[in-house]
Amino acid sequence: MKSLFFLVIIHSLYGNIQAKKFSVLRISPSTRADVEFLQEIRTKDHDLDFWKGPTEVNREVHLMVDEAQKAYIERTLERHNINHTIMIPDVERVIVEQKKKRAKLNSELRLRDWRDGKINFNLAQYHSFADVINYLNALAVTYPELVSVQPIGTTHEGRQIPLIKVTNKRLQSGNKKAVWVDGGIHAREWVSPSTVLYFIHTLITQYDKDPKIRQYVDSMDWYLVPLLNPDGYEYSRSSTNPEIRLWRKNRSPTKCIQVASGPFTPPQQQCCQGVDLNRNFDWFFGQVGSSTDPCSEIYQGGFAFSEPETRAVRDFLAQHRITTFITLHSYSQILMYPFGHQVRTYSNDLNDLHATATNAANALRSMYGTQYRVGTGADTLYPASGGSEDWAKGKAHVKYSYLFELRPEEQVWDGFLLAENQILPTARETWEAVKVIADQSLRLQ
Ligand code: ARG
Ligand code: ZN
Numbered sequence: 001m002k003s004l005f006f007l008v009i010i011h012s013l014y015g016n017i018q019a020k021k022f023s024v025l026r027i028s029p030s031t032r033a034d035v036e037f038l039q040e041i042r043t044k045d046h047d048l049d050f051w052k053g054p055t056e057v058n059r060e061v062h063l064m065v066d067e068a069q070k071a072y073i074e075r076t077l078e079r080h081n082i083n084h085t086i087m088i089p090d091v092e093r094v095i096v097e098q099k100k101k102r103a104k105l106n107s108e109l110r111l112r113d114w115r116d117g118k119i120n121f122n123l124a125q126y127h128s129f130a131d132v133i134n135y136l137n138a139l140a141v142t143y144p145e146l147v148s149v150q151p152i153g154t155t156h157e158g159r160q161i162p163l164i165k166v167t168n169k170r171l172q173s174g175n176k177k178a179v180w181v182d183g184g185i186h187a188r189e190w191v192s193p194s195t196v197l198y199f200i201h202t203l204i205t206q207y208d209k210d211p212k213i214r215q216y217v218d219s220m221d222w223y224l225v226p227l228l229n230p231d232g233y234e235y236s237r238s239s240t241n242p243e244i245r246l247w248r249k250n251r252s253p254t255k256c257i258q259v260a261s262g263p264f265t266p267p268q269q270q271c272c273q274g275v276d277l278n279r280n281f282d283w284f285f286g287q288v289g290s291s292t293d294p295c296s297e298i299y300q301g302g303f304a305f306s307e308p309e310t311r312a313v314r315d316f317l318a319q320h321r322i323t324t325f326i327t328l329h330s331y332s333q334i335l336m337y338p339f340g341h342q343v344r345t346y347s348n349d350l351n352d353l354h355a356t357a358t359n360a361a362n363a364l365r366s367m368y369g370t371q372y373r374v375g376t377g378a379d380t381l382y383p384a385s386g387g388s389e390d391w392a393k394g395k396a397h398v399k400y401s402y403l404f405e406l407r408p409e410e411q412v413w414d415g416f417l418l419a420e421n422q423i424l425p426t427a428r429e430t431w432e433a434v435k436v437i438a439d440q441s442l443r444l445q
Helices: 002-018 032-044 067-079 091-103 129-142 191-205 211-219 230-237 308-319 350-368 388-394 420-442
Strands: 022-028 049-052 061-066 083-088 147-154 160-166 177-183 220-225 255-259 268-272 324-330 334-337 373-376 400-406
Touching: 022 067, 022 091, 061 067, 067 083, 091 420, 129 147, 129 160, 129 191, 129 230, 147 308, 160 191, 160 308, 177 191, 177 308, 177 420, 191 211, 191 220, 191 324, 191 400, 191 420, 211 220, 211 420, 220 420, 308 388, 324 388, 324 420, 334 350, 334 388, 350 373, 350 400, 350 420, 388 400, 400 420
Parallel strands: 177 220, 177 324, 324 400, 334 373
Antiparallel strands: 022 061, 022 083, 049 061, 147 160, 160 220, 255 268, 334 400
């Protein structure tokens, strides 16, 4: 008995020593020099996880740090007179609390899928990869005239990436417009797969009820991939440890690099897993806003399309004529169009892309008042090469290519840890924007 008691004490002490505590700092650069200083930190220190990177004067920066990093960063900020507050004092506590809350969910927010009571899937919750697969398969069985499910690739860990096609199969036509929607390219951005699932649900269950949806499903092919990065997603679900819940990349095998040595220290190896899939597309690959360091959050991979997930997108788009490419991320509330690899770089149909984005953002706002900014990724956030929306426009020649950074906005404190009661409002308002983009595609010759 006594020894058990000691064991418990030792175990909890050990646990305290082992578990890293993470917090998120809210940093407010007030001069151009502040912004540039933070940008320099971001490019130099690849271990830092900027939830929201530095972009412009007076725009908040969110930075997740462990305790050692926190002490060092706070000292540095104070030395440079850059204001900051603590946005999340203990990230893991928030993750654990939200997990508890999930059990007693507001039943009003539940939205079910059914036909003859066959499918029971709560769209107001975050789901496992297995549950998503089962849901998609149930839709294919229940609505065979509208739905087919197929894998478009296999990940490093052997998961099949599912794509669901929604169209009225009885109306065959060679020139249906085709829309691509993907979610979950970044593992921790959980609201994005949930939003794609809501789109799927809406297209299928509103077919008989809403003439506009009927038009979409009759005259367009909808290709939806709710979980483009299932390995990363499952990893991010596997623990409340912030280093795991806030995983961004895929789960590609470990790669090592030599790190610079000091005069008395031998060169050391640093080994890490995962490629940032949204740096791995063949569009100015390896240039600004991506990294060759496997331990970086924005590690670009060995070469363009080195990853099975990005190759799956490339190969699918090579075989299908896609008019509209939509990719969902979180967070910041921005609707982006190409090109994001460097500032002030646009396609020659900029006016059309911009006007459509503005109309889409207005439609989105009309639902709950949610404000979006509109522009290229480089102009609104930061330049990043190798992004999918750029590649889709520049290399795959998709006419309308958009990236959504979904809720929350920057003043909200929870960032990637968006509460489940936000899923349906987020999905509903985003669908209003997607409809505007789809309507625009229907107008093409
Ligand atoms: N948060 C996204 C990312 O880091 C934004 C990318 C925007 N696209 C771009 N090409 N800059 O992947
Ligand atoms: Zn993202």
